[in-house]
Amino acid sequence: MPEPREQPVPDVGNLPGVWRGRASRQVAGNQTIPTGWETLDALLPGHGWSFGCLSEVLSDRPGSGELALIMPALIALSDRGAWLTWIAPPSLPNPPALAAAGLDLSRLLLVQPRRKADFLWAAEQALRQARRSPVLIWMEACPAKALRRLQLAAAAGDSLGVIFRPMRYAKTPSPAALRLTVSRQDAELCVDILKVRGARPARNLRLQDARSPIDASRSFTEATFV
């Protein structure tokens, strides 16, 4: 009887689209940029923010640490010469603060549409056009269909899309690839990962914010007379 020929077994581990359970976090489909926080990096697929998809950051009010969360990645991308697009921020991004943080103001684009209907259009255009560049969008009420369009636009343009929404939308489902909530507590950021592709959500991450204005060790009085 002829011996059965040995078929080579395909390496299941290397097939794309296979969910590997806990080990999924090590594999990423898209390019990523490190978030700047090690604890967060360890829990995200590809160890960072993924290009080509939309990340949703939910927070109570502006100033609860959502910008601080993404700031290290913005600084790294700004060093590489990428343009930074802000669409409909709640108040004015203060140039001296941004420049002191290390962002290149000559590559900053501030888009403030007057009509609500133009918000979505402007966000889609920016996401489509930006290659490996961050696009920060502030939008409150955004139906799932609109979020899906933004997700597709980010994939088409290979851009880092971050949409900031109020915390009350945490319960409504959203097609964004990554969903986080963030809040501030003293000099720390409290992050909950609600949804992440290829990994389990995590709760109550504490990230030490070195750039926080609260620094208990330093208390000073400054008087500037001009």
Added chain:
Amino acid sequence: MEPVQQSLFPSPQRTVARPQPKERVTQTRPGLDSAPPRKPRPSPLWLVVHFSDLAMELLQRDAVIEGPCAIIDADHGVPRIFAMNEQAADSGIQAGMTLAAAWSLLPTLDVHERDPERESNALYRLAVWAGQFTPNVSVGDQALLLEVQASLRLFGGIVALRDLVSSSLSAFALSFHIAVAPTPRAAQWLACAARDTCLDDKEALPAALGSLPLTLLDWDDALIKKLNGIGARYLRDLIRLPRDGFARRYGANTLRMLDQAIGLAPDIRVPVVPPQRFTAKRDILYETTDLSRLDYPIQQMLFELDGYLRSTQQGISRLRLCLLHREVDDTVVTVGFAECTRDHKRISDLVAQRLEAVEVPAPITGITLVASDLAELEGRSRTLFAEQSNDDFQLLIERLSTRLGPEAVTGLRECADHRPEQAWKVTTPGFRTSQPTKHRRPEWLYRDPLPLSGNPLHKGSRNTHLKIVRGPERIETGWWDNGGISRDYYVAKESTGRCLWIYRERKSKSWWIQGVFA
């Protein structure tokens, strides 16, 4: 016999030199024989585009033609048919017929007079457009003559250039033939005969031209009859004839034309000079208020503009489209570009986008396009490694500002001022900035400070949810321009965890929130 003793040192020979007749000695420079032969200057190569039915096609573009139609040309006072459309040709009308004969054949024939000015205008515009292929473009009889020897290397050879010209010309919806020859007249004759030849060699010219019939050439009828009389029907019969006899009988001019065609006589063609500004005008035959119907004429005008910009190596930063109406004033649409450009796709994208938002009060009868603000635009050198270019973002900025308005799409820059509300300015995107400040400032700034009730500094105040973390920082400045401030700034932490940047006015002792930290 003694052996001849040969000394080691030969004795000097004393010879009496006889005076020799002086020879002309041409001293050659060292190395001349080994020098490479000088390259012969490349001979000119002419690419000629002959428009076979220019008059009729221009007429069809400018007027609504229904039914058989012909163009007449007065030939010594007798109107003769110059060109006709298909329907007229089917009914038996031929070129050269007198008008009376044509009308007797076809009483319903629609007749227009030939407009040489319209044809020469169209040829001039085509010549300006063709300047993108070579700077030496001249205009001939219903033909464009391009001297392309110097452009061959850029366009990758004569065949590639001819195909490029052919495909680009098809956008104008005119029928044409292209021929290439070393002399302009030969190329013109070959194109007129619809022979798509591509000749490189002057020696081959007589053979190629030989089979052309004499009726093709634009010579006098009487002259052609005379030549037919001696049995010459084709050009090769003429080339065989003795020269001086030919000149005597048929005119020195005729001989000169033949010589120019074969390459024995020079043929100087004056190149066309492009205009300083670009203007284009189109009449809309079927008046409409629907701007989408204007796509085709606008695309044609932008195509002409593209050719003009390429030939003059310029770019535009502003474009003005005037939509003409019958009784109402013109609607003017201005399209501006972030930087000087001649990218055809970008220009047409932006114009299309801009027109989407325009509403016209009355039907449009015509469009004019004026390109002002022309500036020299050199070709850009590419980088070896593709990097994130500014151009993608310039396109995005233009697209956004066209739809949202320029004040909605801005950049930010710092100003050297201690007053927080003056320390920034809205600007066009891409502005280079100065030194950053060394103080810690909040990432979000309220344009108008919000009032804060109570006094956070007081221990037992109602504002127990605010806790002062850092401060005070006194900023007292701005006395020189009536915007003087005198404030003490503090960083306060809310119970929710947010950090606010608050200040107290020293004069009024009121508290305000200036901004929020990220």
